[in-house]
Amino acid sequence: MKFDFKHKVALITGGASGIGLAVVSNYIDAGGQVVVADLNQQRLAELTEKYGTDTFLGVPTDVSNEAQVNHAVEAGVQKFGHLDNAFLVAGANKLGPLLDQSMADYDFVLNIDLRGVVMFIKAFGRQIRTQATPGTIVNIASINALVPEPLGSAYSIAKAGVQMATQSASLELAPFNIRTNAILPGLVNTPLTESMRENPEINAEMMKNIPFKRGADPSEIAQVALFLSDDASSYVNGASIVVDAGATSATYPDLSQLFK
Ligand SMILES: NC(=O)c1ccc[n+]([C@@H]2O[C@H](COP(=O)([O-])OP(=O)(O)OC[C@H]3O[C@@H](n4cnc5c(N)ncnc54)[C@H](O)[C@@H]3O)[C@@H](O)[C@H]2O)c1
Structure with missing residues:
Protein backbone atom coordinates (compact mmCIF):
# COMPACT_ATOMS: atom_id res chain seq x y z
CA MET A 1 0.00 0.00 0.00
CA LYS A 2 1.27 3.53 -0.80
CA PHE A 3 1.17 6.09 2.01
CA ASP A 4 2.13 9.77 1.88
CA PHE A 5 3.91 11.15 4.95
CA LYS A 6 5.53 14.15 3.22
CA HIS A 7 6.05 17.04 5.69
CA LYS A 8 5.33 14.64 8.56
CA VAL A 9 7.71 13.72 11.36
CA ALA A 10 7.65 10.41 13.22
CA LEU A 11 9.05 9.57 16.62
CA ILE A 12 10.07 5.90 16.53
CA THR A 13 11.40 3.99 19.53
CA GLY A 14 13.37 0.82 18.89
CA GLY A 15 13.98 1.97 15.31
CA ALA A 16 17.48 0.55 15.09
CA SER A 17 16.35 -3.06 14.54
CA GLY A 18 13.53 -5.41 13.56
CA ILE A 19 9.99 -4.02 13.46
CA GLY A 20 11.09 -0.48 14.41
CA LEU A 21 13.65 -0.43 11.61
CA ALA A 22 10.97 -1.54 9.13
CA VAL A 23 8.78 1.35 10.34
CA VAL A 24 11.72 3.73 9.81
CA SER A 25 12.32 2.54 6.26
CA ASN A 26 8.62 2.45 5.27
CA TYR A 27 7.99 5.92 6.76
CA ILE A 28 11.00 7.43 4.98
CA ASP A 29 9.92 5.73 1.73
CA ALA A 30 6.57 7.47 2.19
CA GLY A 31 8.31 10.85 2.30
CA GLY A 32 8.51 11.44 6.07
CA GLN A 33 11.29 12.41 8.45
CA VAL A 34 12.12 10.37 11.55
CA VAL A 35 13.41 10.78 15.09
CA VAL A 36 14.66 7.43 16.31
CA ALA A 37 15.08 6.79 20.04
CA ASP A 38 17.08 3.63 20.64
CA LEU A 39 19.79 2.25 22.92
CA ASN A 40 21.94 1.05 20.04
CA GLN A 41 24.20 4.03 19.29
CA GLN A 42 26.26 2.23 16.66
CA ARG A 43 23.19 1.36 14.57
CA LEU A 44 21.89 4.91 14.98
CA ALA A 45 25.18 6.24 13.58
CA GLU A 46 25.00 3.79 10.62
CA LEU A 47 21.39 4.77 9.88
CA THR A 48 22.26 8.49 10.05
CA GLU A 49 24.91 7.80 7.45
CA LYS A 50 22.44 5.83 5.30
CA TYR A 51 19.49 8.26 5.38
CA GLY A 52 21.23 11.61 5.94
CA ALA A 67 14.72 12.14 31.52
CA GLN A 68 16.01 10.45 28.36
CA VAL A 69 12.47 9.93 27.06
CA ASN A 70 11.69 13.63 27.50
CA HIS A 71 15.00 14.56 25.92
CA ALA A 72 14.24 12.44 22.83
CA VAL A 73 10.99 14.31 22.24
CA GLU A 74 12.66 17.69 22.82
CA ALA A 75 15.56 16.84 20.48
CA GLY A 76 13.12 15.80 17.75
CA VAL A 77 11.13 19.03 18.04
CA GLN A 78 14.30 21.10 18.10
CA LYS A 79 15.52 19.43 14.91
CA PHE A 80 12.32 19.19 12.83
CA GLY A 81 10.06 21.82 14.49
CA HIS A 82 7.15 19.45 15.23
CA LEU A 83 6.10 15.81 15.60
CA ASP A 84 3.09 14.04 14.05
CA ASN A 85 3.23 10.26 14.47
CA ALA A 86 4.65 8.15 17.30
CA PHE A 87 5.57 4.48 16.92
CA LEU A 88 6.42 2.99 20.31
CA VAL A 89 8.22 -0.17 19.31
CA ALA A 90 11.25 -0.64 21.61
CA GLY A 91 11.01 -3.80 23.63
CA ALA A 92 13.02 -6.53 25.31
CA ASN A 93 12.38 -9.82 27.06
CA LYS A 94 13.85 -11.96 29.83
CA LEU A 95 12.35 -15.40 30.21
CA GLY A 96 12.13 -17.12 33.57
CA PRO A 97 9.80 -19.23 35.71
CA LEU A 98 7.16 -17.18 37.50
CA LEU A 99 8.04 -18.64 40.90
CA ASP A 100 11.79 -18.15 40.64
CA GLN A 101 12.45 -15.18 38.39
CA SER A 102 14.06 -12.28 40.26
CA MET A 103 12.18 -9.04 40.69
CA ALA A 104 15.19 -7.33 39.11
CA ASP A 105 14.41 -9.23 35.89
CA TYR A 106 10.70 -8.39 36.24
CA ASP A 107 11.52 -4.72 36.66
CA PHE A 108 13.85 -4.81 33.65
CA VAL A 109 11.08 -6.10 31.37
CA LEU A 110 8.25 -3.99 32.80
CA ASN A 111 10.33 -0.80 32.83
CA ILE A 112 11.18 -1.09 29.13
CA ASP A 113 8.06 -2.75 27.72
CA LEU A 114 5.36 -0.99 29.78
CA ARG A 115 6.70 2.08 31.62
CA GLY A 116 8.73 3.05 28.55
CA VAL A 117 5.56 3.11 26.46
CA VAL A 118 3.60 5.08 29.07
CA MET A 119 6.37 7.67 29.45
CA PHE A 120 6.55 8.18 25.67
CA ILE A 121 2.75 8.45 25.41
CA LYS A 122 2.96 11.24 28.01
CA ALA A 123 5.91 13.09 26.44
CA PHE A 124 4.61 12.82 22.86
CA GLY A 125 1.01 13.59 23.90
CA ARG A 126 2.06 16.76 25.74
CA GLN A 127 4.00 17.88 22.67
CA ILE A 128 0.99 17.38 20.37
CA ARG A 129 -1.23 19.22 22.87
CA THR A 130 1.18 22.18 22.66
CA GLN A 131 1.28 22.08 18.87
CA ALA A 132 -2.53 21.86 18.58
CA THR A 133 -2.11 19.67 15.47
CA PRO A 134 -3.43 16.12 15.02
CA GLY A 135 -1.27 13.19 16.09
CA THR A 136 -1.24 9.41 16.17
CA ILE A 137 0.38 6.85 18.44
CA VAL A 138 0.91 3.21 17.50
CA ASN A 139 2.06 0.92 20.29
CA ILE A 140 3.60 -2.43 19.47
CA ALA A 141 2.19 -4.86 22.04
CA SER A 142 2.09 -8.60 21.24
CA ILE A 143 -0.32 -11.50 20.99
CA ASN A 144 1.15 -12.28 24.42
CA ALA A 145 -1.26 -9.58 25.68
CA LEU A 146 -3.94 -12.22 24.92
CA VAL A 147 -2.11 -15.55 25.15
CA PRO A 148 0.64 -15.85 27.76
CA GLU A 149 4.11 -16.83 26.64
CA PRO A 150 5.33 -19.82 28.66
CA LEU A 151 8.15 -18.62 30.98
CA GLY A 152 7.39 -15.11 29.77
CA SER A 153 5.04 -13.84 32.46
CA ALA A 154 6.81 -10.47 32.85
CA TYR A 155 6.65 -9.89 29.09
CA SER A 156 3.03 -11.04 28.80
CA ILE A 157 1.95 -8.86 31.75
CA ALA A 158 3.78 -5.87 30.25
CA LYS A 159 2.15 -6.38 26.85
CA ALA A 160 -1.33 -6.70 28.38
CA GLY A 161 -0.53 -3.43 30.13
CA VAL A 162 0.42 -1.82 26.81
CA GLN A 163 -2.96 -2.81 25.41
CA MET A 164 -4.74 -1.11 28.33
CA ALA A 165 -2.41 1.92 28.16
CA THR A 166 -3.51 2.20 24.53
CA GLN A 167 -7.18 2.16 25.51
CA SER A 168 -6.66 4.66 28.33
CA ALA A 169 -4.79 7.02 26.02
CA SER A 170 -7.47 6.62 23.34
CA LEU A 171 -9.96 8.21 25.76
CA GLU A 172 -7.78 10.86 27.36
CA LEU A 173 -5.89 12.00 24.27
CA ALA A 174 -8.85 12.10 21.86
CA PRO A 175 -9.75 15.68 22.92
CA PHE A 176 -6.29 16.70 21.69
CA ASN A 177 -6.91 15.09 18.31
CA ILE A 178 -4.61 12.16 18.99
CA ARG A 179 -5.58 8.63 17.95
CA THR A 180 -3.90 5.81 19.89
CA ASN A 181 -3.90 2.22 18.69
CA ALA A 182 -1.96 -0.98 19.30
CA ILE A 183 -0.68 -3.77 17.09
CA LEU A 184 -0.45 -7.27 18.55
CA PRO A 185 2.04 -9.12 16.34
CA GLY A 186 2.52 -12.88 16.36
CA LEU A 187 5.90 -14.31 15.43
CA VAL A 188 8.05 -11.82 13.51
CA ASN A 189 11.42 -12.64 11.97
CA THR A 190 13.66 -10.28 13.96
CA PRO A 191 16.73 -10.65 16.20
CA LEU A 192 14.38 -10.84 19.22
CA THR A 193 13.04 -14.24 18.12
CA GLU A 194 16.20 -15.59 16.48
CA SER A 195 17.12 -18.04 19.26
CA MET A 196 13.62 -19.60 19.18
CA ARG A 197 13.44 -19.76 15.39
CA GLU A 198 16.90 -21.31 15.13
CA ASN A 199 15.99 -24.14 17.50
CA PRO A 200 14.47 -26.76 15.13
CA GLU A 201 12.16 -28.33 17.75
CA ILE A 202 10.84 -25.04 19.07
CA ASN A 203 10.46 -23.69 15.53
CA ALA A 204 8.48 -26.77 14.43
CA GLU A 205 6.15 -26.42 17.44
CA MET A 206 5.61 -22.72 16.70
CA MET A 207 4.81 -23.44 13.04
CA LYS A 208 2.06 -25.90 14.08
CA ASN A 209 0.11 -22.94 15.47
CA ILE A 210 0.70 -20.52 12.60
CA PRO A 211 -1.73 -21.11 9.72
CA PHE A 212 0.65 -19.45 7.22
CA LYS A 213 3.55 -21.67 8.45
CA ARG A 214 5.99 -18.75 8.61
CA GLY A 215 6.92 -15.78 10.78
CA ALA A 216 6.04 -12.28 9.55
CA ASP A 217 8.51 -10.11 7.73
CA PRO A 218 8.95 -6.95 9.89
CA SER A 219 7.58 -4.91 7.00
CA GLU A 220 4.24 -6.74 7.28
CA ILE A 221 3.87 -5.20 10.76
CA ALA A 222 5.22 -1.80 9.67
CA GLN A 223 2.61 -1.50 6.90
CA VAL A 224 -0.20 -1.91 9.45
CA ALA A 225 1.51 0.67 11.69
CA LEU A 226 1.59 3.16 8.81
CA PHE A 227 -2.08 2.48 8.06
CA LEU A 228 -2.93 3.28 11.70
CA SER A 229 -1.01 6.58 11.36
CA ASP A 230 -2.65 7.59 8.08
CA ASP A 231 -6.02 9.29 7.55
CA ALA A 232 -7.16 6.00 5.97
CA SER A 233 -7.78 4.89 9.59
CA SER A 234 -9.30 8.21 10.74
CA TYR A 235 -12.08 6.56 12.84
CA VAL A 236 -9.82 3.90 14.43
CA ASN A 237 -8.95 4.72 18.05
CA GLY A 238 -8.23 2.45 21.03
CA ALA A 239 -8.09 -0.61 18.78
CA SER A 240 -5.82 -3.61 19.10
CA ILE A 241 -5.07 -5.06 15.68
CA VAL A 242 -3.89 -8.66 15.85
CA VAL A 243 -1.36 -9.35 13.07
CA ASP A 244 -0.50 -13.03 13.53
CA ALA A 245 -1.62 -14.97 10.41
CA GLY A 246 -4.40 -16.43 12.59
CA ALA A 247 -2.10 -17.94 15.23
CA THR A 248 -4.29 -16.92 18.18
CA SER A 249 -7.20 -18.77 16.57
CA ALA A 250 -5.24 -22.00 16.22
CA THR A 251 -5.98 -23.68 19.53
CA TYR A 252 -7.21 -27.05 18.15
CA PRO A 253 -5.19 -30.06 17.03
CA ASP A 254 -5.43 -31.07 13.35
CA LEU A 255 -8.84 -32.82 13.08
CA SER A 256 -8.60 -33.65 9.35
CA GLN A 257 -7.68 -37.28 10.16
CA LEU A 258 -11.31 -37.77 11.34
CA PHE A 259 -12.35 -37.51 7.67
CA LYS A 260 -9.81 -39.97 6.25
N1 LIG B 1 9.63 -10.30 16.99
C1 LIG B 1 8.45 -10.75 17.39
O1 LIG B 1 8.06 -11.91 17.13
C2 LIG B 1 7.52 -9.85 18.17
C3 LIG B 1 6.22 -10.29 18.38
C4 LIG B 1 5.34 -9.49 19.10
C5 LIG B 1 5.76 -8.27 19.58
N2 LIG B 1 7.05 -7.86 19.36
C6 LIG B 1 7.44 -6.55 19.90
O2 LIG B 1 7.90 -5.75 18.86
C7 LIG B 1 8.81 -4.79 19.37
C8 LIG B 1 10.06 -4.79 18.52
O3 LIG B 1 10.68 -6.04 18.64
P1 LIG B 1 11.65 -6.66 17.53
O4 LIG B 1 11.21 -8.04 17.33
O5 LIG B 1 11.74 -5.74 16.39
O6 LIG B 1 13.01 -6.71 18.36
P2 LIG B 1 14.50 -6.25 18.04
O7 LIG B 1 15.30 -6.85 19.14
O8 LIG B 1 14.86 -6.54 16.63
O9 LIG B 1 14.45 -4.66 18.22
C9 LIG B 1 14.24 -4.07 19.45
C10 LIG B 1 14.84 -2.68 19.43
O10 LIG B 1 14.55 -2.06 20.70
C11 LIG B 1 15.74 -1.47 21.18
N3 LIG B 1 15.71 -1.43 22.65
C12 LIG B 1 15.73 -2.47 23.51
N4 LIG B 1 15.74 -2.01 24.77
C13 LIG B 1 15.71 -0.66 24.71
C14 LIG B 1 15.71 0.38 25.67
N5 LIG B 1 15.75 0.12 26.99
N6 LIG B 1 15.68 1.64 25.24
C15 LIG B 1 15.68 1.93 23.91
N7 LIG B 1 15.69 1.00 22.95
C16 LIG B 1 15.70 -0.29 23.36
C17 LIG B 1 16.86 -2.35 20.68
O11 LIG B 1 18.12 -1.65 20.67
C18 LIG B 1 16.38 -2.69 19.28
O12 LIG B 1 16.79 -1.73 18.33
C19 LIG B 1 9.04 -5.16 20.83
O13 LIG B 1 8.24 -4.34 21.65
C20 LIG B 1 8.57 -6.59 20.89
O14 LIG B 1 8.15 -6.95 22.17
C21 LIG B 1 7.94 -8.61 18.66
Whole structure:
Protein backbone atom coordinates (compact mmCIF):
# COMPACT_ATOMS: atom_id res chain seq x y z
CA MET A 1 0.00 0.00 0.00
CA LYS A 2 1.27 3.53 -0.80
CA PHE A 3 1.17 6.09 2.01
CA ASP A 4 2.13 9.77 1.88
CA PHE A 5 3.91 11.15 4.95
CA LYS A 6 5.53 14.15 3.22
CA HIS A 7 6.05 17.04 5.69
CA LYS A 8 5.33 14.64 8.56
CA VAL A 9 7.71 13.72 11.36
CA ALA A 10 7.65 10.41 13.22
CA LEU A 11 9.05 9.57 16.62
CA ILE A 12 10.07 5.90 16.53
CA THR A 13 11.40 3.99 19.53
CA GLY A 14 13.37 0.82 18.89
CA GLY A 15 13.98 1.97 15.31
CA ALA A 16 17.48 0.55 15.09
CA SER A 17 16.35 -3.06 14.54
CA GLY A 18 13.53 -5.41 13.56
CA ILE A 19 9.99 -4.02 13.46
CA GLY A 20 11.09 -0.48 14.41
CA LEU A 21 13.65 -0.43 11.61
CA ALA A 22 10.97 -1.54 9.13
CA VAL A 23 8.78 1.35 10.34
CA VAL A 24 11.72 3.73 9.81
CA SER A 25 12.32 2.54 6.26
CA ASN A 26 8.62 2.45 5.27
CA TYR A 27 7.99 5.92 6.76
CA ILE A 28 11.00 7.43 4.98
CA ASP A 29 9.92 5.73 1.73
CA ALA A 30 6.57 7.47 2.19
CA GLY A 31 8.31 10.85 2.30
CA GLY A 32 8.51 11.44 6.07
CA GLN A 33 11.29 12.41 8.45
CA VAL A 34 12.12 10.37 11.55
CA VAL A 35 13.41 10.78 15.09
CA VAL A 36 14.66 7.43 16.31
CA ALA A 37 15.08 6.79 20.04
CA ASP A 38 17.08 3.63 20.64
CA LEU A 39 19.79 2.25 22.92
CA ASN A 40 21.94 1.05 20.04
CA GLN A 41 24.20 4.03 19.29
CA GLN A 42 26.26 2.23 16.66
CA ARG A 43 23.19 1.36 14.57
CA LEU A 44 21.89 4.91 14.98
CA ALA A 45 25.18 6.24 13.58
CA GLU A 46 25.00 3.79 10.62
CA LEU A 47 21.39 4.77 9.88
CA THR A 48 22.26 8.49 10.05
CA GLU A 49 24.91 7.80 7.45
CA LYS A 50 22.44 5.83 5.30
CA TYR A 51 19.49 8.26 5.38
CA GLY A 52 21.23 11.61 5.94
CA THR A 53 20.66 14.23 8.60
CA ASP A 54 17.85 16.02 6.70
CA THR A 55 15.70 12.91 7.11
CA PHE A 56 17.02 10.97 10.10
CA LEU A 57 17.78 12.01 13.67
CA GLY A 58 19.08 9.32 16.02
CA VAL A 59 18.76 10.09 19.73
CA PRO A 60 20.52 7.55 21.98
CA THR A 61 17.80 6.77 24.50
CA ASP A 62 17.00 4.24 27.18
CA VAL A 63 13.18 4.16 27.05
CA SER A 64 13.05 3.17 30.73
CA ASN A 65 14.66 6.48 31.75
CA GLU A 66 12.16 9.35 31.97
CA ALA A 67 14.72 12.14 31.52
CA GLN A 68 16.01 10.45 28.36
CA VAL A 69 12.47 9.93 27.06
CA ASN A 70 11.69 13.63 27.50
CA HIS A 71 15.00 14.56 25.92
CA ALA A 72 14.24 12.44 22.83
CA VAL A 73 10.99 14.31 22.24
CA GLU A 74 12.66 17.69 22.82
CA ALA A 75 15.56 16.84 20.48
CA GLY A 76 13.12 15.80 17.75
CA VAL A 77 11.13 19.03 18.04
CA GLN A 78 14.30 21.10 18.10
CA LYS A 79 15.52 19.43 14.91
CA PHE A 80 12.32 19.19 12.83
CA GLY A 81 10.06 21.82 14.49
CA HIS A 82 7.15 19.45 15.23
CA LEU A 83 6.10 15.81 15.60
CA ASP A 84 3.09 14.04 14.05
CA ASN A 85 3.23 10.26 14.47
CA ALA A 86 4.65 8.15 17.30
CA PHE A 87 5.57 4.48 16.92
CA LEU A 88 6.42 2.99 20.31
CA VAL A 89 8.22 -0.17 19.31
CA ALA A 90 11.25 -0.64 21.61
CA GLY A 91 11.01 -3.80 23.63
CA ALA A 92 13.02 -6.53 25.31
CA ASN A 93 12.38 -9.82 27.06
CA LYS A 94 13.85 -11.96 29.83
CA LEU A 95 12.35 -15.40 30.21
CA GLY A 96 12.13 -17.12 33.57
CA PRO A 97 9.80 -19.23 35.71
CA LEU A 98 7.16 -17.18 37.50
CA LEU A 99 8.04 -18.64 40.90
CA ASP A 100 11.79 -18.15 40.64
CA GLN A 101 12.45 -15.18 38.39
CA SER A 102 14.06 -12.28 40.26
CA MET A 103 12.18 -9.04 40.69
CA ALA A 104 15.19 -7.33 39.11
CA ASP A 105 14.41 -9.23 35.89
CA TYR A 106 10.70 -8.39 36.24
CA ASP A 107 11.52 -4.72 36.66
CA PHE A 108 13.85 -4.81 33.65
CA VAL A 109 11.08 -6.10 31.37
CA LEU A 110 8.25 -3.99 32.80
CA ASN A 111 10.33 -0.80 32.83
CA ILE A 112 11.18 -1.09 29.13
CA ASP A 113 8.06 -2.75 27.72
CA LEU A 114 5.36 -0.99 29.78
CA ARG A 115 6.70 2.08 31.62
CA GLY A 116 8.73 3.05 28.55
CA VAL A 117 5.56 3.11 26.46
CA VAL A 118 3.60 5.08 29.07
CA MET A 119 6.37 7.67 29.45
CA PHE A 120 6.55 8.18 25.67
CA ILE A 121 2.75 8.45 25.41
CA LYS A 122 2.96 11.24 28.01
CA ALA A 123 5.91 13.09 26.44
CA PHE A 124 4.61 12.82 22.86
CA GLY A 125 1.01 13.59 23.90
CA ARG A 126 2.06 16.76 25.74
CA GLN A 127 4.00 17.88 22.67
CA ILE A 128 0.99 17.38 20.37
CA ARG A 129 -1.23 19.22 22.87
CA THR A 130 1.18 22.18 22.66
CA GLN A 131 1.28 22.08 18.87
CA ALA A 132 -2.53 21.86 18.58
CA THR A 133 -2.11 19.67 15.47
CA PRO A 134 -3.43 16.12 15.02
CA GLY A 135 -1.27 13.19 16.09
CA THR A 136 -1.24 9.41 16.17
CA ILE A 137 0.38 6.85 18.44
CA VAL A 138 0.91 3.21 17.50
CA ASN A 139 2.06 0.92 20.29
CA ILE A 140 3.60 -2.43 19.47
CA ALA A 141 2.19 -4.86 22.04
CA SER A 142 2.09 -8.60 21.24
CA ILE A 143 -0.32 -11.50 20.99
CA ASN A 144 1.15 -12.28 24.42
CA ALA A 145 -1.26 -9.58 25.68
CA LEU A 146 -3.94 -12.22 24.92
CA VAL A 147 -2.11 -15.55 25.15
CA PRO A 148 0.64 -15.85 27.76
CA GLU A 149 4.11 -16.83 26.64
CA PRO A 150 5.33 -19.82 28.66
CA LEU A 151 8.15 -18.62 30.98
CA GLY A 152 7.39 -15.11 29.77
CA SER A 153 5.04 -13.84 32.46
CA ALA A 154 6.81 -10.47 32.85
CA TYR A 155 6.65 -9.89 29.09
CA SER A 156 3.03 -11.04 28.80
CA ILE A 157 1.95 -8.86 31.75
CA ALA A 158 3.78 -5.87 30.25
CA LYS A 159 2.15 -6.38 26.85
CA ALA A 160 -1.33 -6.70 28.38
CA GLY A 161 -0.53 -3.43 30.13
CA VAL A 162 0.42 -1.82 26.81
CA GLN A 163 -2.96 -2.81 25.41
CA MET A 164 -4.74 -1.11 28.33
CA ALA A 165 -2.41 1.92 28.16
CA THR A 166 -3.51 2.20 24.53
CA GLN A 167 -7.18 2.16 25.51
CA SER A 168 -6.66 4.66 28.33
CA ALA A 169 -4.79 7.02 26.02
CA SER A 170 -7.47 6.62 23.34
CA LEU A 171 -9.96 8.21 25.76
CA GLU A 172 -7.78 10.86 27.36
CA LEU A 173 -5.89 12.00 24.27
CA ALA A 174 -8.85 12.10 21.86
CA PRO A 175 -9.75 15.68 22.92
CA PHE A 176 -6.29 16.70 21.69
CA ASN A 177 -6.91 15.09 18.31
CA ILE A 178 -4.61 12.16 18.99
CA ARG A 179 -5.58 8.63 17.95
CA THR A 180 -3.90 5.81 19.89
CA ASN A 181 -3.90 2.22 18.69
CA ALA A 182 -1.96 -0.98 19.30
CA ILE A 183 -0.68 -3.77 17.09
CA LEU A 184 -0.45 -7.27 18.55
CA PRO A 185 2.04 -9.12 16.34
CA GLY A 186 2.52 -12.88 16.36
CA LEU A 187 5.90 -14.31 15.43
CA VAL A 188 8.05 -11.82 13.51
CA ASN A 189 11.42 -12.64 11.97
CA THR A 190 13.66 -10.28 13.96
CA PRO A 191 16.73 -10.65 16.20
CA LEU A 192 14.38 -10.84 19.22
CA THR A 193 13.04 -14.24 18.12
CA GLU A 194 16.20 -15.59 16.48
CA SER A 195 17.12 -18.04 19.26
CA MET A 196 13.62 -19.60 19.18
CA ARG A 197 13.44 -19.76 15.39
CA GLU A 198 16.90 -21.31 15.13
CA ASN A 199 15.99 -24.14 17.50
CA PRO A 200 14.47 -26.76 15.13
CA GLU A 201 12.16 -28.33 17.75
CA ILE A 202 10.84 -25.04 19.07
CA ASN A 203 10.46 -23.69 15.53
CA ALA A 204 8.48 -26.77 14.43
CA GLU A 205 6.15 -26.42 17.44
CA MET A 206 5.61 -22.72 16.70
CA MET A 207 4.81 -23.44 13.04
CA LYS A 208 2.06 -25.90 14.08
CA ASN A 209 0.11 -22.94 15.47
CA ILE A 210 0.70 -20.52 12.60
CA PRO A 211 -1.73 -21.11 9.72
CA PHE A 212 0.65 -19.45 7.22
CA LYS A 213 3.55 -21.67 8.45
CA ARG A 214 5.99 -18.75 8.61
CA GLY A 215 6.92 -15.78 10.78
CA ALA A 216 6.04 -12.28 9.55
CA ASP A 217 8.51 -10.11 7.73
CA PRO A 218 8.95 -6.95 9.89
CA SER A 219 7.58 -4.91 7.00
CA GLU A 220 4.24 -6.74 7.28
CA ILE A 221 3.87 -5.20 10.76
CA ALA A 222 5.22 -1.80 9.67
CA GLN A 223 2.61 -1.50 6.90
CA VAL A 224 -0.20 -1.91 9.45
CA ALA A 225 1.51 0.67 11.69
CA LEU A 226 1.59 3.16 8.81
CA PHE A 227 -2.08 2.48 8.06
CA LEU A 228 -2.93 3.28 11.70
CA SER A 229 -1.01 6.58 11.36
CA ASP A 230 -2.65 7.59 8.08
CA ASP A 231 -6.02 9.29 7.55
CA ALA A 232 -7.16 6.00 5.97
CA SER A 233 -7.78 4.89 9.59
CA SER A 234 -9.30 8.21 10.74
CA TYR A 235 -12.08 6.56 12.84
CA VAL A 236 -9.82 3.90 14.43
CA ASN A 237 -8.95 4.72 18.05
CA GLY A 238 -8.23 2.45 21.03
CA ALA A 239 -8.09 -0.61 18.78
CA SER A 240 -5.82 -3.61 19.10
CA ILE A 241 -5.07 -5.06 15.68
CA VAL A 242 -3.89 -8.66 15.85
CA VAL A 243 -1.36 -9.35 13.07
CA ASP A 244 -0.50 -13.03 13.53
CA ALA A 245 -1.62 -14.97 10.41
CA GLY A 246 -4.40 -16.43 12.59
CA ALA A 247 -2.10 -17.94 15.23
CA THR A 248 -4.29 -16.92 18.18
CA SER A 249 -7.20 -18.77 16.57
CA ALA A 250 -5.24 -22.00 16.22
CA THR A 251 -5.98 -23.68 19.53
CA TYR A 252 -7.21 -27.05 18.15
CA PRO A 253 -5.19 -30.06 17.03
CA ASP A 254 -5.43 -31.07 13.35
CA LEU A 255 -8.84 -32.82 13.08
CA SER A 256 -8.60 -33.65 9.35
CA GLN A 257 -7.68 -37.28 10.16
CA LEU A 258 -11.31 -37.77 11.34
CA PHE A 259 -12.35 -37.51 7.67
CA LYS A 260 -9.81 -39.97 6.25
N1 LIG B 1 9.63 -10.30 16.99
C1 LIG B 1 8.45 -10.75 17.39
O1 LIG B 1 8.06 -11.91 17.13
C2 LIG B 1 7.52 -9.85 18.17
C3 LIG B 1 6.22 -10.29 18.38
C4 LIG B 1 5.34 -9.49 19.10
C5 LIG B 1 5.76 -8.27 19.58
N2 LIG B 1 7.05 -7.86 19.36
C6 LIG B 1 7.44 -6.55 19.90
O2 LIG B 1 7.90 -5.75 18.86
C7 LIG B 1 8.81 -4.79 19.37
C8 LIG B 1 10.06 -4.79 18.52
O3 LIG B 1 10.68 -6.04 18.64
P1 LIG B 1 11.65 -6.66 17.53
O4 LIG B 1 11.21 -8.04 17.33
O5 LIG B 1 11.74 -5.74 16.39
O6 LIG B 1 13.01 -6.71 18.36
P2 LIG B 1 14.50 -6.25 18.04
O7 LIG B 1 15.30 -6.85 19.14
O8 LIG B 1 14.86 -6.54 16.63
O9 LIG B 1 14.45 -4.66 18.22
C9 LIG B 1 14.24 -4.07 19.45
C10 LIG B 1 14.84 -2.68 19.43
O10 LIG B 1 14.55 -2.06 20.70
C11 LIG B 1 15.74 -1.47 21.18
N3 LIG B 1 15.71 -1.43 22.65
C12 LIG B 1 15.73 -2.47 23.51
N4 LIG B 1 15.74 -2.01 24.77
C13 LIG B 1 15.71 -0.66 24.71
C14 LIG B 1 15.71 0.38 25.67
N5 LIG B 1 15.75 0.12 26.99
N6 LIG B 1 15.68 1.64 25.24
C15 LIG B 1 15.68 1.93 23.91
N7 LIG B 1 15.69 1.00 22.95
C16 LIG B 1 15.70 -0.29 23.36
C17 LIG B 1 16.86 -2.35 20.68
O11 LIG B 1 18.12 -1.65 20.67
C18 LIG B 1 16.38 -2.69 19.28
O12 LIG B 1 16.79 -1.73 18.33
C19 LIG B 1 9.04 -5.16 20.83
O13 LIG B 1 8.24 -4.34 21.65
C20 LIG B 1 8.57 -6.59 20.89
O14 LIG B 1 8.15 -6.95 22.17
C21 LIG B 1 7.94 -8.61 18.66
